[in-house]
Amino acid sequence: MKLSPTEEELMNHLWSLKKAFMKDLLDAYPEPKPASTTISTLLKRMQEKEFVAYKAFGNSREYYPLVTKENYFSKHINALIKNFFNDSPAQFASFFTKKTQLSDEELIEIKADIDNLLNKK
Structure with missing residues (x-):
């Protein structure tokens, strides 16, 4: 809801x-x-x-x-990915990084987050 x-x-x-x-x-x-x-x-x-x-x-x-902010927005982002990006998080990430005006520092921070997640797997 x-x-x-x-x-x-x-x-x-x-x-x-x-x-x-x-x-x-x-x-x-x-x-x-x-x-x-x-x-x-x-x-x-x-x-x-x-x-x-x-x-x-x-x-x-x-x-x-009764609901955390993180859980609430996570559900809605997942619905957005499913409905507008062919259920592809990669398409969403590509769109997000290309169509928003992220600074170099923000892009480096996102890359570091992704690298950290990959290193944990």
Whole structure:
């Protein structure tokens, strides 16, 4: 299941904070801040999608993510590779390195990561 862009933005705040009350989440947004009812609605939808849960403290709820950022984006990148790159990670990597404006330092870092993975196999 996928999050909407507004849910992803909220989820990013929650991933950064690790756990948060409504006030903490509102404080994480820049001005103009969304209404607390908007955040509450998003959190409810995200609970239904099983991305977020909460622990009750009296009338307050402390929210926390049920899915890691890495796992969430990994699934979506794999779906992207499957749907747009003929299920070929090599095609995706080729496209990514040619069509994004990576600096020499970034390319060297990616190459080092690949070399490290190959050396571990």
